[in-house]
Amino acid sequence: MRERLTLSFVLVTLGLLLVAGLVRSVTLNGMQREREGEHIFREATTLAAVVEARQEQREPIDAAFLNDYVGVDTAIRYDTDTDTAGDAVEVRGPDYEPGDGEISSTVTLDGGELTVRQSEDAIGGVFREEVWSLVVLFLLIGVVSALIGFVIARTLAEPFQRLAVAASALGRGRFDLDLPETRVPEAQAISEALRASAVALRDRLEREQAFSMHASHVLRTPLTSLRLQLEELALDTELSESTRAAAVRGMSAVDEVNEVAGELVSLSRQGLIGGEQVPLRDLATASAQVWADELAGLGRGLTAAVEGDLELTFTPGPIEQILDLLLRHVVRQGAGDARLVFEGDARGHLRVVVTAARTTSSREESLVEEARAVVEALGGRLQSDAADGADIDVSVLLPRR
Numbered sequence: 001m002r003e004r005l006t007l008s009f010v011l012v013t014l015g016l017l018l019v020a021g022l023v024r025s026v027t028l029n030g031m032q033r034e035r036e037g038e039h040i041f042r043e044a045t046t047l048a049a050v051v052e053a054r055q056e057q058r059e060p061i062d063a064a065f066l067n068d069y070v071g072v073d074t075a076i077r078y079d080t081d082t083d084t085a086g087d088a089v090e091v092r093g094p095d096y097e098p099g100d101g102e103i104s105s106t107v108t109l110d111g112g113e114l115t116v117r118q119s120e121d122a123i124g125g126v127f128r129e130e131v132w133s134l135v136v137l138f139l140l141i142g143v144v145s146a147l148i149g150f151v152i153a154r155t156l157a158e159p160f161q162r163l164a165v166a167a168s169a170l171g172r173g174r175f176d177l178d179l180p181e182t183r184v185p186e187a188q189a190i191s192e193a194l195r196a197s198a199v200a201l202r203d204r205l206e207r208e209q210a211f212s213m214h215a216s217h218v219l220r221t222p223l224t225s226l227r228l229q230l231e232e233l234a235l236d237t238e239l240s241e242s243t244r245a246a247a248v249r250g251m252s253a254v255d256e257v258n259e260v261a262g263e264l265v266s267l268s269r270q271g272l273i274g275g276e277q278v279p280l281r282d283l284a285t286a287s288a289q290v291w292a293d294e295l296a297g298l299g300r301g302l303t304a305a306v307e308g309d310l311e312l313t314f315t316p317g318p319i320e321q322i323l324d325l326l327l328r329h330v331v332r333q334g335a336g337d338a339r340l341v342f343e344g345d346a347r348g349h350l351r352v353v354v355t356a357a358r359t360t361s362s363r364e365e366s367l368v369e370e371a372r373a374v375v376e377a378l379g380g381r382l383q384s385d386a387a388d389g390a391d392i393d394v395s396v397l398l399p400r401r
Helices: 002-056 121-128 131-171 186-237 241-270 280-296 316-333 366-378
Strands: 074-079 089-092 101-108 112-118 302-308 334-343 351-360 381-384 392-398
Touching: 002 074, 002 101, 002 131, 101 131, 101 316, 121 334, 131 186, 186 241, 241 381, 280 302, 280 334, 316 334, 316 351, 316 392, 334 381, 366 392
Parallel strands: 302 334
Antiparallel strands: 074 089, 074 112, 101 112, 334 351, 351 392, 381 392
């Protein structure tokens, strides 16, 4: 985006300069022709006075006389009033070239007419001499406009780039969006829309979690009670064999219904956030790298481990958000090296354990509580050792998403 905005700024600037240059060149050409016309008129008037003085002295007006007054790019012609062939005298400068655009001035004398003409190329040469100067000027203006355009484009594009990152994070299931503070109305509108979407998504997750817990309780509690009653019937020796066999078959049917209910509850939990699934190995590697870079800047180290099924896939956004909160907690409350352990079990659950030494006397658990709220909204559990003097030990258990 920045490259396109910069190029557009340069093209618009050079285009405006080109149009202004064309208009200015036409104006200057007219002004130059006007000045050259006045110059030729004064030259013709002065030469006419010299010719009249020479005529009064009865000296000839010939080419040798006119050659002393002709310029390198001008021509002088003297015509007498007689029609005798050869009476007209004309001399030309070495650079004079006749054309339709030449400038001329004619003065009428007692014995004839004196005409002074200037070549059209004399005016064009003034502009041709400045071509390279104009080229250099355009290049300099292009470079300056490119720099200015880059700065403006970067300023305009930065909030939209951050909005793109925030939209990607929201698509991965993160709620803590890093939205830009900008005065651009379009960017502000997008920021408000993303913020509202994040709040709505989190509220929806919490409602989905509450619904899942309620549905699980409503469906499984009576099924469990029914199975216990059927099990008692199956173990009652006073009943006939056929009755106990029917009770056993009923227990199997209850187990099937219970399994279907569990699947429905699980689907309701996973239906809101799908996102791009990544293997546990990649998720752990990326998260450990973020932690290592952050702690290395503080002179601290990190050890990380991945256990269990490494091919399990998870939606990275919620896990990244939780780990960011725990990382900030470790940075504030801990010192020395930290340890990060990822474990994927056979049921598809993810357990993350964070341990670090605690050296500060103050205990601030706000970040842990914020992480707990996110974990519970996702249907998981967070356990933290908050005893006085204890080291940081946080365990997060998340369902597969």
